[in-house]
Amino acid sequence: MINKSLIAAAVAGVLLSGVAQAQAARDFINIAGSSTVFPFTSAVAEQFGRGSKFKTPKVESVGTGGGLKLFCQGIGPQHTDIANASRRIKKSEYDDCQKNGVKDIVEVKIGFDGIVMANAKAQPTYSMTRQEVYMALAKQVPDPANPAKLINNPYRTWNQINPKLPNVRIEVLGPPPTSGTRDAFAELMLEKGCEAFPSLKELQKTDERRFRQVCTQIREDGAYVEAGENDNLIVQKLEANPRALGVFGFSFLEENLNKLHGSIIEGKEPTFENIADGSYPVSRSMYVYVKKAHVGVIPGIPEFIAEFTSEKAMGEEGYLADKGLIPLPKTDRARVRKEATGLVTLKM
DSSP states (O other): OOOHHHHHHHHHHHHHHHHHHHHSOOSSOEEEEOTTTHHHHHHHHHHHHHHSSSOOOEEEEOOHHHHHHHHTTOSSTTSOSEEEESSOOOHHHHHHHHHTTOOOEEEEEEEEEEEEEEEETTSOOOEEOHHHHHHHHBSEEEETTEEEEEEEOOOOBHHHHOTTSOSOBOOEEEOOTTOHHHHHHIIIIIHHHHTTSHHHHHHHHHOHHHHHHHHHOBOOSSSEEEOOSOHHHHHHHHHHOTTOEEEEEHHHHHHTTTTEEEOEETTBOOOHHHHHTTOSSSEEEEEEEEEGGGBTTBTTHHHHHHHHTSHHHHSTTSTTGGGTOBOOOHHHHHHHHHHHHTTOOOOO
16 A cells, blocks of 8 residues: 655655755856866966855866856856856857856956967977968868969978978877867967968958868878867976977966977067067967856855956956966956956847
């Protein structure tokens, strides 16, 4: 015989358990995303944990694409509150957020970073143009005998591209397609190098989609090695393989200047000053994205935003500049601070 009172008690227990779990929302901020932005957000999280009544936020490095995918999965304590991004959110990602109920997103531009190509100090410093980097890494390049025709990349050593470059096998360690650094590298380095060929510049005018495909598709014959989302791992691999070059954010170069030096791109060294004044040609904006629906549910989000956008953090003399972040101009910082702390939402 079925004991109805036992069943009722069991159901009540399940319901009470569910209510308890709902009420026990996280008491810390959960952040995931770009490996390049990771050191900056981690520094703010540590400062925030020490100097406030709130717990230190949890920060994970999963790449820009991975972080925004997690961010856009939905609303609730099982989902992340903030995404780190080393590029602006794509329209497709924004639409994915909207579809999953993540309607109100606060975009916070935190500063600038440069993308560098670096190698071990035991080897010479490279000095290259973006066109030469494209020729080294693209899957297809213009045929030297007939530049209007594309061929599979024939270059095996750097000096085959330019006799002034070292007679060293082309081997570049870099991030995977999920990385914002990879996206920015493709746009700012490879596409710009591609435009140096008149036939490809013309293709850009007539068939933008084909142009992007040709210019950003990286060769798959071992010259480019996907080394994961962890930029520190790329640095370690460059120590073990001094003849290789690595692609990562300027902040990681600055942290490892005792081991590595950055390549000169179109006559400009990757330095704090050159990135700040815009003369270094491969630089980009850094962002964090905040889920407005979690404000007031997960404790400390407005206070964390206020810490991140404060002058002591992202100002010219702020502690993030010591980590390698290139500050926004003063007027831009004031605008970002006002919009971020006011929780102004992004429209795309």
